[in-house]
Amino acid sequence: MKVRPGAIDCDIHPAVPSTPALLPYLPDYWRDQLVNRHIDRSPFVLTSYPPNSPLSCRPDWRPASGLPGSDIDALRRQALDAFGTRYAICNVLHGAVALFNDDMAAALCSAVNDWTAKELLDRDARLRASILVPFASPEHAVKEIERLAHDRRFVQVLMLVMGDALLGNRRFWPIYKAAEKHQLAVCIHAGSTFRTSATYSGWPSYHVEDYVANSTAFENVLVSLVAEGVFQQFPTLKVVCAESGITWLPTLLWRINKEWRGTRAEVPWIDRPPADIIRDQVRFTLQPLDAPKDDPDKFLRTLEHIGSDRVFLFSTDYPHWHFDGDDVLPDGLTEETLQKLLNDNALETYPRLRDAGMIAAGKTHTSNEKI
Amino acid sequence: MNAPVLEKSLQQRLAIVDCDIHPDQKSPATLAAYMPERWREHAKTFGLRSRQGLVGQLTHPRMMANGRRADSFPPDGSPAGSDLGFMRKQHLDPNGVEVGMLVALGRNGMEEQNQDFATVLARAVNDWQIEEWVKPEPRLRAGIIVTQENPQEAVAEIERCAPNSSFRQVIISPRTTEPLGRRRYWPIFEAAERAGLPIGLHPAGASGGFPSTGSGWPTYYLQEHYSFETGMQGVLASLVFEGVFERFPKLRVCFIESGFTWVPAVCWRMDKHWERMRKEVPHLTRPPSEYVREHFWFATQPIEEPEHPHHLADMIGWIGWDRLVFSTDYPHWDFDDPRYTFKINLTERQRAMIFRENAKALYGLQ
Numbered sequence: 001m002k003v004r005p006g007a008i009d010c011d012i013h014p015a016v017p018s019t020p021a022l023l024p025y026l027p028d029y030w031r032d033q034l035v036n037r038h039i040d041r042s043p044f045v046l047t048s049y050p051p052n053s054p055l056s057c058r059p060d061w062r063p064a065s066g067l068p069g070s071d072i073d074a075l076r077r078q079a080l081d082a083f084g085t086r087y088a089i090c091n092v093l094h095g096a097v098a099l100f101n102d103d104m105a106a107a108l109c110s111a112v113n114d115w116t117a118k119e120l121l122d123r124d125a126r127l128r129a130s131i132l133v134p135f136a137s138p139e140h141a142v143k144e145i146e147r148l149a150h151d152r153r154f155v156q157v158l159m160l161v162m163g164d165a166l167l168g169n170r171r172f173w174p175i176y177k178a179a180e181k182h183q184l185a186v187c188i189h190a191g192s193t194f195r196t197s198a199t200y201s202g203w204p205s206y207h208v209e210d211y212v213a214n215s216t217a218f219e220n221v222l223v224s225l226v227a228e229g230v231f232q233q234f235p236t237l238k239v240v241c242a243e244s245g246i247t248w249l250p251t252l253l254w255r256i257n258k259e260w261r262g263t264r265a266e267v268p269w270i271d272r273p274p275a276d277i278i279r280d281q282v283r284f285t286l287q288p289l290d291a292p293k294d295d296p297d298k299f300l301r302t303l304e305h306i307g308s309d310r311v312f313l314f315s316t317d318y319p320h321w322h323f324d325g326d327d328v329l330p331d332g333l334t335e336e337t338l339q340k341l342l343n344d345n346a347l348e349t350y351p352r353l354r355d356a357g358m359i360a361a362g363k364t365h366t367s368n369e370k371i
Numbered sequence: 372m373n374a375p376v377l378e379k380s381l382q383q384r385l386a387i388v389d390c391d392i393h394p395d396q397k398s399p400a401t402l403a404a405y406m407p408e409r410w411r412e413h414a415k416t417f418g419l420r421s422r423q424g425l426v427g428q429l430t431h432p433r434m435m436a437n438g439r440r441a442d443s444f445p446p447d448g449s450p451a452g453s454d455l456g457f458m459r460k461q462h463l464d465p466n467g468v469e470v471g472m473l474v475a476l477g478r479n480g481m482e483e484q485n486q487d488f489a490t491v492l493a494r495a496v497n498d499w500q501i502e503e504w505v506k507p508e509p510r511l512r513a514g515i516i517v518t519q520e521n522p523q524e525a526v527a528e529i530e531r532c533a534p535n536s537s538f539r540q541v542i543i544s545p546r547t548t549e550p551l552g553r554r555r556y557w558p559i560f561e562a563a564e565r566a567g568l569p570i571g572l573h574p575a576g577a578s579g580g581f582p583s584t585g586s587g588w589p590t591y592y593l594q595e596h597y598s599f600e601t602g603m604q605g606v607l608a609s610l611v612f613e614g615v616f617e618r619f620p621k622l623r624v625c626f627i628e629s630g631f632t633w634v635p636a637v638c639w640r641m642d643k644h645w646e647r648m649r650k651e652v653p654h655l656t657r658p659p660s661e662y663v664r665e666h667f668w669f670a671t672q673p674i675e676e677p678e679h680p681h682h683l684a685d686m687i688g689w690i691g692w693d694r695l696v697f698s699t700d701y702p703h704w705d706f707d708d709p710r711y712t713f714k715i716n717l718t719e720r721q722r723a724m725i726f727r728e729n730a731k732a733l734y735g736l737q
């Protein structure tokens with residue numbers, strides 16, 4: 001069904017149109033490096049999202065030229081106006097995070113974030129954004145969070161679900177500490193830096209296999225966050241699983257409770273059933289809605305299995321192709337659930353969305369707010 | 372590790388087919404008797420070589436008694452599952468096991484890196500299953516262990532063993548060196564299909580070279596144990612998307628020790644994304660879920676235990692009541708006790724299907 005105006009869209013994907021667009025945001029050294037080594041001629045597109053794949057862009061949203069999501073005017077029209085969106089959170093899935101050179105990755109992430117502030121956030125007051133961090137290097141990631149935390153239009157920190165280590169690992173904790181301190185959520189988004197294969201039996205042949213496997217990566221990352229005690233250490237931290245799918249969640253909740261029952265002596269810091277921890281501190285964006293479209297009862301049963309309507313955040317996943325027309329919501333939701341899904345859950349998850357005014361310190365930007 | 376809630380309608384005497392029983396050797400010398408002298412020496416001198424960092428020890432230490440039920444060690448202190456008399460007394464008799472399917476883990480060829488040794492090990496463990504388990508205990512059936520990384524030898528072993536009707540399936544490790552649906556493994560599927568035997572996939576202890584998750588290695592056994600399930604989702608997707616069932620329309624696959632409530636969601640995901648990307652996999656003629664419905668069976672252990680038990684019935688309904696086969700995982704620590712496994716009221720028909728009839732049909736058991 002259609003979404004009503006005023007919703008908060010927690011996952012849209014603007015794209016940096018080309019690498020040269022980042023050059024003005026880079027320090028001299030890195031600008032020279034990119035130009036001299038012709039790195040600026042590469043697009044930094046993640047293998048997880050081949051730009052011409054049907055998943056990467058809905059046909060009627062596909063630009064005549066350029067990367068999907070790279071035209072901000074089209075984005076405003078298609079992603080914001082069309083759905084009457086109040087706020088939309090920009091997750092710029094830039095390939096910098098896949099580099100092995102942590103310093104180069106960090107410089108490019110900073111450039112992407114500064115580009116985001118200037119080219120997106122300054123141009124439309126409905127937009128909010130994630131701080132893209134070179135998450136393989138928590139030291140750099142924390143510096144970037146600290147650099148941008150004053151700009152409250154950045155509402156979360158962005159990482160990919162598949163990197164070189166499970167995200168509960170203690171080396172990542174400084175990122176969570178910084179995020180919690182600044183009232184930023186941590187967004188774990190689908191996708192991989194291809195440090196290891198998406199499956200435990202090797203590299204899949206097909207893109208569709210890789211994409212399906214994202215949900216298993218989310219399962220393992222959530223199990224990792226729980227097992228390592230991240231949620232005890234950072235009790236006000238919110239983790240947002242973006243583009244994760246949803247229907248695998250009942251199995252996760254049931255299995256992780258049972259695992260804990262059998263292994264709790266190994267992880268004595270877990271002080272209550274993990275399913276309760278996940279319901280309290282983890283959120284999931286709506287699209288791609290991976291329940292059968294032609295049998296709405298299956299999704300409603302799945303919601304009942306999950307046992308909480310606080311865990312979902314509305315998203316279109318623009319411009320990725322998961323639904324057609326304005327048919328972005330599942331059928332059969334109650335008014336109470338809709339209100340949570342479209343607004344309340346996001347406001348609870350993102351303290352920065354509750355700010356009055358939402359004007360970044362020291363910044364001016366034109367107001368294009370429609371609602 | 373089931374929560375101790377008795378299934379409400381459990382009144383009748385149990386008569387079950389247990390699709391996951393792990394026999395073990397008394398000592399490394401047990402298998403030596405089934406190997407040529409050259410390999411006995413090799414086994415003694417160099418031992419097993421698997422892709423993990425410790426000899427004879429798992430790098431995610433298990434929770435209790437090295438992964439065994441603490442009460443499952445025979446009185447003489449020999450390894451759990453190594454004494455047929457004790458297995459009868461502790462499991463087969465009291466739990467009403469009518470047929471028990473052996474899954475011989477540990478010292479077998481599946482995880483051995485030396486390919487020639489792997490072949491010898493697989494043969495030895497197959498002969499050992501017949502001589503020391505199936506012959507003295509007619510309730511038991513064997514699984515043909517094959518060296519999946521050496522498909523030529525795997526096929527030879529299937530052909531050697533299949534004429535003995537005590538072998539009811541072909542067992543391979545899901546932790547392969549390439550996703551299992553890829554063509555290098557197709558000769559194994561061809562041989563299994565020709566022999567009319569299902570492929571049984573059971574989590575193995577050691578990796579085929581890849582971390583247990585798409586994001587690297589787990590820290591804790593809690594996580595490693597969880598990854599049995601996510602790993603199997605990848606295996607299932609590989610078998611489906613590579614078109615294995617288009618090529619082998621009679622092939623049947625049983626996933627053992629991976630639970631099952633994850634199956635509907637992965638089927639929905641595969642269908643949804645296949646719809647968009649079907650041009651990438653034009654060799655599929657049907658939605659992925661249809662191959663799963665037709666070609667896959669799932670052994671129940673370790674059964675998922677929803678907070679509201681009746682939710683389990685939704686899941687079974689979506690998978691198909693005819694596609695679950697009961698398993699205990701005896702003598703492992705996360706054993707599902709047939710008296711406590713289901714916390715929902717099964718109808719007599721459902722009970723008969725899951726505890727006996729589905730497995731009898733899958734494995735052709737008399």
